[in-house]
Amino acid sequence: MSVIAASVLMGSAGVMGCATNPVTGQSQLSLVSESQEIEMGRSQVPAVQQSMGFVADPALQSYVSTIGMKMARASERPQLPWEFHVVDDPMVNAFAAPGGFIFVTRGILAVMNSEAELAGVLGHEIAHVTAKHSVAQMSTGLGAQLGVLAAAIISKSDAVAQGAGAVATLFTLKYGRDQETQADQIGHRYALTQRYDVREIPKTFMTLERIGAASGSASGPSFLATHPDPGNRVAKTQAWADTVSSYAGLMTDRDEFLTRINGMLYGADPAEGYFENGRFLHPALRFQFDVPSSWLTVNQKAAVVLGEPNGQAQIQLSGVQQSSPQAAMQAFQQQQGIQMGSAQNISLGGSPGVIAEFTATPQQGQQIRGQVLMVQHAGTVFQFVGYATAQGWGSHGGTVSSVLRSFRPTASNQVFQRARALRVVTLQRATSIATLAQQSGGAIETQALAILNGVDGNVTLPAGRRVKTVGYR
Structure with a gap:
């Protein structure tokens, strides 16, 4: 976490009608026009940059963009304003926003071993856009989570709110297995058209399977969570590769790829905070707080978020502009729809703060109950807020309060992880x-x-x- 923000409900609207799918040639239901699709996707770029950040390596960014642009310009939708970005995130993932905005994480770059593998991943994401999978999923998937429903209440900054909320939407999109098979096949074609050795593509999916098996996670890495395996994925991509009549002149470009990623940050950047042994620790800002066991955790540049595994409660840390906890609490309670309980001054390891419970009803959402802590530390005022549905507060309110009250400076002799x-x-x-x-x-x-x-x-x-x-x- 370097810049901390909140999340907000994103909405989209369009006129329902039919359009011809540019890849399949078939008529399909269309909720948005192409111009609306582009605007939906374009709004994700600053949101992703604010929430997660882009890798600060212009040469690497240009390298990935050049590969992607060659395939995109040769696709069925070359007129889209295509952009390709390397996201500063250790998760093994890639994702596509509608309208031609493609993101790959440094985490997925780290586990690939050739430019041809990268072309396969980029081709797959391009295919989600050209076949309009991304716009279809965003049109039906916005606003599904409790955190999205409540976001407009807990954040007063529209710019900040749109950042994390948009990214949350992208990360919760889940394609259908038929869409995945189609994207795999189209991506194979895009890579082959650019003379890449498509025998490299199955290797990526083998690696993703190995990561999942090693982690013990049922869903595997983030890519597989949002891009479900349609079945026999490695075998299918290998079978498509076997149909290529000749591999003479096809590119792998292993050495070039390895040269480009040499020196890239690996894993989480501990300088921006990390989770360890039931705690979140921030070396630069020198604070910590407890993390409930089994809760899901996300640490991005724009947010530190804890989520109850069943989606019943959420806790989020964010920075605010006010100069004191009291001023921050006053700004929080002035938001429309907030009903505050009595506030209590509190000291957490010497850091002064104010804590209070609240209830709120987000627009078109169910009532939530929560607790908010405004605490001043290292010259910054932090907002630490937890909430659940009104029905779930009895089960999770105690955990929320315990986490908020665990905020404190780290010990002077704390040894931090190294990058x-x-x-x-x-x-x-x-x-x-x-x-x-x-x-x-x-x-x-x-x-x-x-x-x-x-x-x-x-x-x-x-x-x-x-x-x-x-x-x-």
């Missing part, structure tokens, strides 16, 4: 993955390093091979 980066090295001698992991000084484990390089954990790599490893910055 890590990808290092691309050329092996001087045959070296096992296990040895490479040992040489990282604890920066990465053997299994994770094997997945990073797309090899088995017991393999020995030959001398002269360029490989990825991880080291501390």
Whole structure:
């Protein structure tokens, strides 16, 4: 977390009608015009940048954009205002906003091993736009979560609110399996048209499966959560690759890709805060708070959010502009629809604050109950707010209050995590993955390093091979 914000309900409106799908040629229900589609997508760009940030590497951004633009300009919708951005997020993910706005995380770049793999992912996301999957999902999926319903109440800044709310919408879109199969097949075609070796594409999906298996998560990495496996994905993409009559002249561009990602930040940036052993710690701002076990956690540049696993409650930390906790509390209670309980002055590890309960009814939403803490620390006033449905407050209100009251400065002797980066090295001698992991000084484990390089954990790599490893910055 570097800039902290809130989330808000995004809405969209359009005239219902039929249109011809530019990819399939079939007539389909259309809720928005192309100009509306573009505006829906364009609004996501500053929102994603504010909430998550873009990787501060112009050369890498240009590299990814150049690859994507070649495929997009050769697609069925070349007239769209296509943009491609590398998001500063460690999650293994890629996503498409309507109208031609494509995002890939540095997390997914880290686990790929060739430009052809990258082309496959970009082609897949381009296909979601050209086949109008993204606009269809956004048209039906906006405003589904409690946090989105309540956002207009807990944030007074429209700019801040639109940021995290828009990103939350993008991350909760879930394509259907038929759409995924179609995007896989169209993306294969886009990559092949640009002369990429499409035998690399199945490797990406194999890596995603390995990440899911290693994490023990039923849904796997973020990409698979929003892009569900339509079944036999690796086999299908391999079968499509096998139909290519000749691979002569097709590009893999492994060395170029590895050169481009060399030195890129790996994993979460601890300087912006991180979750560890039931706590959130922020090294730069030197504060911490407790995190309930089993709750979902998100730490982005614009928000730190905790979510009850069943979506019944949410807690969010945000920065405010007021100069004191009292002024911040007064601004909060002046929002339309807020009914405040009595406020109590409080000291949390020496940081002064004000805490109060509230009820609110967001527009077109069910009533919520919550508690808000305004606390001053390190020259900044923070808003720490938790809420649930009125019916769920009895079950979750105690947890919310406990988390808010756990905010405090970190101990002076607290040891913080160190940042890590990808290092691309050329092996001087045959070296096992296990040895490479040992040489990282604890920066990465053997299994994770094997997945990073797309090899088995017991393999020995030959001398002269360029490989990825991880080291501390």
